[in-house]
Amino acid sequence: QSPIVMKMQTSWPASDIWMEFAKEYVTRVEEMSGGRIRVDLMPAGAVVGAFQVMDAVHDGVIDAAHSVSAYWYGKSKAASFFGTGPVFGGSATTMLGWFYQGGGAELYRELTQDILGMNIVGFYGFPMPAQPFGWFKGEVNGTADIQGFKYRTVGLAADLLQAMGMSVAQLPGGEIVPAMERGVIDAFEFNNPSSDRRFGAQDVAKNYYLSSYHQASESFEFTFNRDFYEDLAPDLQAILKYAVEAASTANTAHALRQYSADLAGLAAEDGVTVRRTPKEILQGQLAAWDALIAQLEADPFSKKVLDSQRAWVEQVSYYELMNEADLRLAYDHYFPGKLQG
Amino acid sequence: MPTFIRFADRLSAAFGHVFAWLIVLMTLGVSYEVLVRYAFNAPTPWSLDVSFIMYGTMFMMGGAYTLSRNGHVRGDFLYRMWRPRTQAAVDLVLYILFFFPGITALIFAGWKYASRSWGYAEVSVNSPAGIPIYQFKAVLVAAGVLLFIQGLAQVCRCILCLREGYWRPAEADVEETEAALVQDIRGDTP
Amino acid sequence: MTDPQMALMMLGIFIALVFLGFPIAFTLMALGIGFGYYAYFDPGRMWRAFNRLGEDADGWTLVTTWLEGLFNNRIFDLFVNQTYTVMANEILTAVPLFLFMGYVVERANIVNRLFTTLNIASRNIPGSMGVAALVTCALFATATGIVGAVVTLMGLLALPAMLRARYDPSFASGIICAGGTLGILIPPSIMLIVYAAASGVSIVRLYAAALLPGLTLVGLYLVYIIARAILQPSVAPRPAKGELPEVPRRQLVVMLLTSFLPLAVLILAVLGSILFGLATPTEAAAIGALGGMVLAVIYRAMSFERLRESVYLTVRTTAMVCWLFVGSYTFSAVFSYLGGEQMIADFVGGLNLTPFQFLILAQLIIFLLGWPLEWSEIIIIFVPIFLPLLAIFDIDPLFFGVLVALNLQTSFLTPPMAMSAYYLKGIAPPQVKLTQIFAGSMPYVGMVFLCMALMYVFPQIVFSLPEYFYGTR
Ligand code: NA
Ligand code: NA
DSSP states (O other), X not given: OOOEEEEEEESSOTTSHHHHHHHHHHHHHHHHTTTSEEEEEEOTTSSSOGGGHHHHHHHTSSSEEEEOGGGGTTTXXXXXXXXXXXXXXXXXXXXXXXXXXXXXXXXXXXXXXXXSOOOEEEEEEEEOXXXXXXXXXXXXXXXXXXXXXXXXXXXXXXXXXHHTTOEEEOOOGGGHHHHHHHTSOSEEOOSOHHHHHHTTHHHHOOEEEEOOSSSXXXXXXXXXXXXXXXXXOHHHHHHHHHHHHHHHHHHHHHHHHHHHHHHHHHHHXXXXXXXXXXXXXXXXXHHHHHHHHHHHTTSXXXXXXXXXXXXXXXXXXXXXXXXXXXXXXHHHHXXXXXXXX | OHHHHHHHHHHHHHHHHHHHTHHHHHHHHHHHHHHHHXXXXXXXXXXXXXXXXXXXXXXXXXHHHHHHTTOSOOOOTTGGGSOHHHHHHHHHHHIIIIIHHHHHHHHHHHHHHHHHHHHXXXXXXXXXXXXXXXXXXXXXXXXXXXXXXXXXXHHHHHHHHHHHSSOOOOOOOSOOHHHHHHHHHHHHOO | OOHHHHHHHHHHHHHHHHHHXXXXXXXXXHHHHHHHHHHTOOHHHHTHHHHTOXXXXXXXXXXXXXXXXXXXXXXXXXXXXXXXXXXTOTXXXXXXXXXXXXXXXXXXXXXXXXXXXXXXXXXXXTTHHHHHHHHHHHXXXXXXXXXXXXXXXXXXXXXXXXXXXXXXHHHHHHHHHXXXXXGGTSSSOHHHHHHHHHHOOOHHHHHHHHHHHHHHHHHHXXXXXXXXXXXOGGGSOOOOTTTSOOOOHHHHHHHHHHHHHHHHHHHHXXXXXXXXXXXXXXXXXXXXXXXXXXXXXXXXXXXXXXXXXXXXXXXXXXXXXXXXXXXXXXXXXXXXXXXXHHHHHHHHHHTTOOHXXXXXXXXXXXXXXXXXXXXXXXXXXXXXXXXXXXXXXXXOHHHHHHHHHHHGGGGGTSSSSOHHHXXXXXXXXXXXXXXXXXXXXXXXXXXXXXXXXXXXXXXXXXXXXXXHHHSOO
């Protein structure tokens, strides 16, 4: 019997490291299904643009997508909570825990299927390391320095930084460097040292600021056309679903190795100055989140999601933070003088 | 049939003309953005969205107008040498075979696409300004309907041409720039 | 029939239909949808709702549900999605603005002044009037980018003047045809925006890359005009005493300042702000349009009537170009879905060409396409077929783009669709024959090739400005 071909498009350019991460998912699906599913994996733009994958999965123009929820928050701001919501104190792992154990999955289903009427099912995987504040042509030392900057980010982070006085554009990853050259933006963040380096961030800006609250808890979103998914035999449905969990671990290991190597390369080979984001900006972000949360809570569904997330983080991160070994202390003990800020 | 042609031409021209003025708005709007960015260090969050909405609306709504003035590019190096009757016969078949199925698809699939967007009052993801784009998606349907009506008029033109042996011209409109220039110059230079 | 064979058939039918002269945008759209219906035909999913109907469903429900299934093909969603992608294309937003700028500037009564001034200023150069005509063409074409307008205007102003000065009609008309065509090449040009939108190459890099080749071509044209005037003085006689008004130096400077300078400043402001990243091409185009309006007001050439004309012509030309994109986005999505792109890549890969042979072959095909077709069709529809092949031969799409832009200069000059020659013939005095115009244009086709060869031998001409402005290639 010939295999079922699943057309899966990502929101990433072909050269992005995230295509390799998506490929890790594909390998798992194909091997676990013993070849009964074959995945045709395509980069952004192969069928539709990076921001249009949700519509395309709903229509069935593609069967599945590998993306992030911030890319479709034009349909509902609440979409962004499933990736780039407020930072109450939890990490991406904390928030992935919320999705699977804290009621997030049901809220996601309610938003996509009941509220928006999207014909999709979705899962989350790969809790991403917190995303750097990003790339600047010059030094930035405080909130005053970023006023009027045309800055690229996505999802609620865009609302957040707009509230801090930046003029924000959302662009797919593949369009960032051309946009810098065209003058559409003059500072940006994308996601991580590897992706940033591969699309050439270091060619258009030399100051890289790590650590930020704008997107500290994102994960990949895997969406499937609901008809496509439900027509599969139960064991194949299980494979598509649990391969997300399996790829999550594979992606994490891959990211730790590659992200760290590229960060070192950016500093050593590409002449990039790596710093931590100034505290004043981080405090400004938290204050901006406060205002934004108040605004978002006007919408009952958003309020419901935020309440659920807050309750989860209050309980879980208390445990995480109280329990956490002071890793900084240990690192400094064995590799003295390397950490800054 | 001539009445219908006149009606369709006027309808297409009316929409084309009205939406054409978006170019002036676009010129002023985008220039304003550049001004406030450099003079006041306060770029607008809406400039990008507003400019593609105006551009997209303008060319979509101008599609039927352009068709009525025979402005869509043709590979016409053979076509222009044929007698009008031959041209009309070929055009007639191709309108029925190619034009209407595509435009019908545009109307119905566009309807599905736009109505979903209306359902959740979709806004642009390009900026946090939240510029609505559901009305912009409805342009797909409006442009499709206008093209459909104009297409019917073109079919009427083909039929009349088959009968009469000459093409019914569109009503006087802005002349192709070259023609206007010739008039200008020949008019005021001896 | 296999899918790639279907793709080949799709392309074949398209080419055949182009010859029938039906508007190309709608031909592409229909073929995309028709073949897409086949490509996405999937009875299981299309009639899912029908297949799930229970035994008790009544006849009417059966019929309507079955019919719904018939139209439940994914190609329709893809088509709408692709159309919307063109509507929301940020690069293409610059197209109407540049067109508008062009239409406004061409109506600003500027050419007459410019030509007269340059004619007097260059009187001591051999072939002075030809040189003045070419420089006027180049400058005006750069500012407007509208070939038909430049050729027509110059044909009305400069051609009669050259004929009165006993210039060879063929020589004189060649200058105007070739000079008028430069506007689609020299940045800021709409053709390069369209290439950027079709290929994904950065538009600002393209502008930087095309600037020196464009100027090189102007240089070659000038060398040719002067050389012929020297070697064969009968084609371009020196102006006799008294033929040109004696203008004191100071007045000449004033004339240059009022004619040459405003246009040059406008062009440099638009181009400079793009290249230095101060403004996006869209923003620069808007500023350019605004500047054009101001210029027209200063030259007392602005009236509501003229503005209205410019506005209406802008919408028509924009619709023409962008509907072509609507058709071709759907067409090429289906073409590549059926495996057409891959098949062409495999075929060309199997020819074992060297990169140089491939480049020659590709440019030859584009040159030949330029005989019957116009640049917009070639760039939007045919160039994307070559683009995936560039990686195989390790050719930079930026370099390829500049070669294509140069090459397409010839499409205006080669019959049967030699638009420049037709525009000129339309307004030239009757004693100027079409064959004379063609003959006068041919040397310029040769110079385009020469310029392309120079690009190949000295790629720095293409790459040095992008490297200067943006560091890397
Ligand atoms: Na990010
Ligand atoms: Na030609």
